Amino acid sequence: MAPPRARIKIAEPQIGEEEVEAVRRVLLSGRLAHGPVVEEFEERFAEYVGADYAVATSNGTTALFLMLKAAGIGEGDEVITTPFTFIATSNSVLYVGARPVFVDIEPRTYNIDPDRVLEALTPRTKAILAVHLYGHPADTRALREIAEDHHLLLLEDAAQAHGAEAYGERAGSLGDAAAFSFYATKNMTTGEGGMITTNDRKLAERARLLRSHGELGKYNHVELGYNFRLTSIQAAIGLVQLEKLERLNRARRRNASILNAELAGLNGVVTPHEEPWARHVYHQYVIRVTASPGRDVLRERLEALGIETAVHYPRAIPDQPLYKRLGIDCVDGCPHARRAASEVLSLPVHPGLGPEEARWVASKVKEIIMETI
Ligand SMILES: Cc1ncc(COP(=O)(O)O)c(C=O)c1O
Structure with a gap:
């Protein structure tokens, strides 16, 4: 068999004229930073995953960090997670001052093994942070049971799992909150970008507040926040990619x-x-x-x-x-x-x-x- 082309890459963003045209429209609109296009992207993405709220962020790492922070995880807390993932998963736990507790994976799916989670619980455990590695969902049914029994949050790192499903429901709606990445190699991309999805209105509101300098009303800053906003240029790409x-x-x-x-x-x-x-x-x-x-x-x-x-x-x-x-x-x-x-x-x-x-x-x-x- 002859080689089909000189080089086959491991990843290849799927960008066409539609994305170019969408970016062009934003560039000419004069609204480049946060604006209605970002809000539309949030609404459509929430609808797609089956969550009530979505909060767009600058990348998947800031989505993870904001999700943990908005969920109230901090100093002295423990978060049980997988040791087999990209570094951003557990680093986000460190950013909020909590401790990642690593338990082994289930060797066929490479995802966190729910049986191991049980063995790692302590009075300081606040959450399980499950990763849907490679696009295969973690066993969120088993994890949810543990989380409910022990009053823990179940959080998803869905950076690799846009459109993945567990038990008929989409990643992003399988726990208390989820974080996505739209990095260039992901199943859908905005170049860099991220999203938090949740059904928890308070968590979403807090994430929104922290995303933009803790600003509640123009130049009224009520919390120590950040600038983790997504641009309208990126959101325009995201809307087209979501369609695809x-x-x-x-x-x-x-x-x-x-x-x-x-x-x-x-x-x-x-x-x-x-x-x-x-x-x-x-x-x-x-x-x-x-x-x-x-x-x-x-x-x-x-x-x-x-x-x-x-x-x-x-x-x-x-x-x-x-x-x-x-x-x-x-x-x-x-x-x-x-x-x-x-x-x-x-x-x-x-x-x-x-x-x-x-x-x-x-x-x-x-x-x-x-x-x-
Ligand atoms: C599992 C996982 N978590 C988090 C991230 C972080 O996302 P980002 O690169 O957009 O910050 C990535 C992607 O790179 C990832 O694969």
């Missing part, structure tokens, strides 16, 4: 099913799992390479063929220098997270990848694995 999201997610799912079918039964490779109650939106298509000589060799060989891959993530968070220095380890040693960090490999799955290209990527993975083991 279902189509983009369907293309991701089609590519994932091609990769799954082609790689099925291949010794030394474990394809992604989708729970029967879940809709996976494949922000990343992640295989586990258990065969020797392993993930890094496969990665180098694919790179030489012009197939970009990535490792999400090469270290469990407690193994990052910052967390080692802070002395924050997993409470249970998190063997599954640490093993996953050495085995996972993300293959291209983005909507810009055509079906033939997906088949080609899979055929090369197969060839290399069969040659090397």
Whole structure:
């Protein structure tokens, strides 16, 4: 099979004339910063996820931070979360002065294991911060039960999960509040950007207040707030991307099913799992390479063929220098997270990848694995 193009990237923002035209309209409108376009984006996004309120922010990290802050989490509190995620998840807990408590993942979905959460509860536990890693939702039904029994908040890091579903409901409406990212590589993008969704009016109001210098009425500042606003330029892109999201997610799912079918039964490779109650939106298509000589060799060989891959993530968070220095380890040693960090490999799955290209990527993975083991 001939290579479909010289280089296949691991991510490719899907931007067309519609986004360009929407930005043009905002640029010529004279309202570049916060304004009605941002409010429209918030309304549409809330409607899409099935939440009452949405608060747009400058990026996913500020959305996480504001969500925790608006939820009243702070000094002396503990937040149970996953050690296998992007650093922003647990850093946001540190920003508000609380302590992230890491428990192991469930090895098939790579998401926080609800059974482990129970073992990590202390009188200081205030919330569970679940990540829907790679676009597969965490088991929010099991987590919600724990949260309700122990009077905790259930918070979602939905940065990778626009359009994902658990038990028929969308990410962003599965807990007390959720934070999204619209970074350039995400399932939908505004370049940089973020959103908090919630049904809690007070939480939304507080997030709005803190987002814009604690300002209640013009130049009346009632709290120590921040500038975490999204621009109208970004919101205009977001509105168009939101319209496209279902189509983009369907293309991701089609590519994932091609990769799954082609790689099925291949010794030394474990394809992604989708729970029967879940809709996976494949922000990343992640295989586990258990065969020797392993993930890094496969990665180098694919790179030489012009197939970009990535490792999400090469270290469990407690193994990052910052967390080692802070002395924050997993409470249970998190063997599954640490093993996953050495085995996972993300293959291209983005909507810009055509079906033939997906088949080609899979055929090369197969060839290399069969040659090397
Ligand atoms: C799981 C997770 N949480 C949080 C973030 C932070 O989002 P941002 O990069 O928009 O600050 C990201 C994205 O990069 C992410 O993947």
